[in-house]
Every structure is written in structure tokens, then in C-alpha cells.
Amino acid sequence: MRLILSIFIGLLPVLAGTVNAGGNADAGKEIYNTCAACHGADGAGAAAMKAAPRLTHLEPVYQVAQLQKFKAGIRGGDGDSKVATQMAAMTASLTDEQAMLDVAAYIATLDGGVSAVTVEGDLAAGDTHYKQFCGACHGQAAEGNVAMNAPRLAGADDWYLVGQLQSFREGTRGSHPDDVTGMQMRAMAGVLPDAAAINDVSAYIRSIAK
Numbered sequence: 377m378r379l380i381l382s383i384f385i386g387l388l389p390v391l392a393g394t395v396n397a398g399g400n401a402d403a404g405k406e407i408y409n410t411c412a413a414c415h416g417a418d419g420a421g422a423a424a425m426k427a428a429p430r431l432t433h434l435e436p437v438y439q440v441a442q443l444q445k446f447k448a449g450i451r452g453g454d455g456d457s458k459v460a461t462q463m464a465a466m467t468a469s470l471t472d473e474q475a476m477l478d479v480a481a482y483i484a485t486l487d488g489g490v491s492a493v494t495v496e497g498d499l500a501a502g503d504t505h506y507k508q509f510c511g512a513c514h515g516q517a518a519e520g521n522v523a524m525n526a527p528r529l530a531g532a533d534d535w536y537l538v539g540q541l542q543s544f545r546e547g548t549r550g551s552h553p554d555d556v557t558g559m560q561m562r563a564m565a566g567v568l569p570d571a572a573a574i575n576d577v578s579a580y581i582r583s584i585a586k
């Protein structure tokens with residue numbers, strides 16, 4: 377019974393869809409030194425370079441899933457965007473899953489403030505697109521839905537949202553045959569009618585961030 381119980385407890389973080397419990401933020405702080413150069417000491421990203429995004433709004437479970445993809449070449453592999461390839465190389469310092477859990481736990485402790493508004497768009501049109509095409513998975517307030525693997529979008533950099541939506545559409549993200557969740561999102565990025573709609577929905581998501 378005790379054995380069964382401990383196996384069950386061991387599975388709990390997975391079942392609950394949260395990996396916070398498995399990460400050691402103190403150990404993660406050390407690891408994050410190598411990430412800070414691009415993502416900022418406060419995790420707010422490097423908006424000036426429009427390259428490394430803010431991380432502080434992301435659920436640790438999503439960060440770990442993405443880090444695993446980067447490390448395996450499922451994201452940032454052949455045919456993916458240059459910036460994604462850059463990020464994939466950075467996972468060399470993450471020697472195992474524990475290191476990913478730890479660094480994600482540390483990032484969760486950071487307060488990166490709120491991103492600047494850099495994308496102009498028609499907020500009313502963005503609202504309509506969002507409710508029609510995005511809210512079912514990402515949540516009506518863009519808060520994310522761990523059970524659906526859909527990350528939190530509220531709080532993300534608007535330029536990063538635009539860049540990722542373009543990347544999904546162009547197939548430089550979400551094309552790898554093992555990228556099941558990326559492919560799901562790729563299909564959804566395709567339903568936005570045009571570039572203006574990408575800007576509108578991204579500006580809208582930025583506008584509802586607290």
C-alpha cells in the first residue's frame with residue numbers, strides 16, 4: 377500500500393499538470409545566469425532586440441515542455457526560424473529535466489513588470505478574432521489552459537505574439553512531425569485571414585493583460 381501510495385504521489389505533479397513542485401528555484405537561479413543575457417535578469421525579455429521574449433507570464437509546465445522540444449530539436453531544428461535555432465543551442469546548459477524544472481521554478485519567482493505596447497491594431501477586430509478562434513483553448517482572458525497544453529498569452533510581448541503567429545503560418549514553428557502541440561497551433565494560426573488580423577489579435581491580447 378505504501379509503495380502504491382508513493383508511486384501515486386510521484387505521479388501527482390504530472391496529473392495536476394503543474395511542475396512547480398518538482399523545481400528548486402534556488403538551483404534554478406544559478407542556471408538562469410546563462411539565460412539572463414538574452415531574457416533579462418528579471419525575465420522580461422529583450423524587447424529592444426525583438427528576439428528573446430518575456431518568460432515571466434508562462435506556466436512552468438509550458439516552459440519545461442518547450443525546453444524539452446528545443447533540446448530535442450523539435451523546436452528550433454532544421455527549417456525553423458533563426459531565433460529558435462539560437463534558443464535551441466542554449467539548452468546545452470540544461471543537462472536534464474531537473475535543470476529545466478529548476479530554472480522554470482526560478483523564472484516563476486521573477487517579477488518582470490508589464491511589456492510595452494509595440495504593436496498597433498484594431499482592438500475590436502482583435503477581440504472578435506480572439507473570441508472566435510483562440511479563446512476555446514487559451515481561455516477567454518488568455519490565461520491559458522494547461523489541460524489543453526495551450527499556454528498563457530496574457531502578459532506576453534505583443535511583438536512576440538506577432539512573430540510566433542507568423543512563424544506558425546510560415547511553418548518555421550510547429551512543422552516537426554513530433555511537435556504534436558505545435559502542429560495543433562499551426563492549424564489555428566492558419567485561420568486568421570491576413571497580416572492585419574495577426575496584428576489585431578496580438579494587440580488585443582496585449583490590451584487585456586493585467
Ligand code: HEC
Nearest residue numbers: 410411413414427428429439442443459460462463466479
Ligand atoms: C542567445 C539568447 C538566448 C539565451 C541565452 C536563452 N534564450 Fe531562451 N529564447 C531566445 C529566443 C530568441 C527565443 C524565441 C525563439 C523563437 O522565436 O521561437 C527564446 C525562447 C525561449 C522559451 C520559449 C518561450 C515561449 O514563449 O515559447 C523559453 C521557455 C526559453 N527561451 C527559456 C530559456 C532558458 C531557461 C534559458 C537559459 C537556460 C534561455 N532561454 C537562454 C533566446 C535565448
Ligand code: HEC
Nearest residue numbers: 509510513524525526527537540541557558560561564577
Ligand atoms: C486547438 C487549441 C488552440 C487554439 C484554438 C489556439 N491555440 Fe494557440 N496554442 C495552442 C497550443 C497547444 C500551443 C502550444 C504550442 C506548442 O506546444 O509549441 C499554442 C501556442 C500559441 C502561441 C505561442 C505562445 C508561446 O509563448 O510560445 C501563440 C502566440 C498562440 N498559441 C496564439 C493563438 C492565437 C492568437 C489563437 C487564435 C487565432 C490561438 N492561439 C488558437 C492551442 C491552440
